[in-house]
Amino acid sequence: MTDMIDIFTTGGTIDKVYFDALSEFQIGPAAIPDMLRENNVHVPHRVTQLMRKDSLELDDADREAIRAAVAASDASRILVTHGTDTMVVTGRVLAGIASKTIVITGAMQPASVRASDAEFNVGFALAAVQTLPPGVYVAMNGMIFDPEKTVKDRAGSRFVQEG
Numbered sequence: 001m002t003d004m005i006d007i008f009t010t011g012g013t014i015d016k017v018y019f020d021a022l023s024e025f026q027i028g029p030a031a032i033p034d035m036l037r038e039n040n041v042h043v044p045h046r047v048t049q050l051m052r053k054d055s056l057e058l059d060d061a062d063r064e065a066i067r068a069a070v071a072a073s074d075a076s077r078i079l080v081t082h083g084t085d086t087m088v089v090t091g092r093v094l095a096g097i098a099s100k101t102i103v104i105t106g107a108m109q110p111a112s113v114r115a116s117d118a119e120f121n122v123g124f125a126l127a128a129v130q131t132l133p134p135g136v137y138v139a140m141n142g143m144i145f146d147p148e149k150t151v152k153d154r155a156g157s158r159f160v161q162e163g
């Protein structure tokens, strides 16, 4: 239960912050370090920001870079924060990395806004990564999904298991 958790951040809405002068949201520094500190989380972990991209902009090379970072980690428990639109695609690319529990999470609303699901999802994913057996999982909105059989339901702001 006290294994080191390697956390990789890739961007997505969870890390978006509002730039008033630009009247738009852009991806800022990873939200997770402040979140864990403010919530008094003392689970051994380290955070690496791999990229700052909306997941709609991630290409094959980005996904290979995420896979390489996860595969190279000496930790057996890996948490990836990621945009929701393509987290199942990245989940499929991460399949087959042996002996690691890999949990991907994100948020429908930026961690920087009040009515965000970010803290709930990160807390849930942190529990999932410490308890699930090796494999790749999407942990969102209180549910664990198999990326191979899951789609994002945009209209419903949720993930849905297929089949």
Ligand SMILES: NC(=O)C[C@H](N)C(=O)O
Pocket: 011, 012, 013, 014, 053, 054, 055, 056, 082, 083, 084, 085, 086, 106, 107, 108, 109
């Ligand atoms: N909620 C989100 O994260 C959606 C965003 N377009 C992304 O996939 O990066």
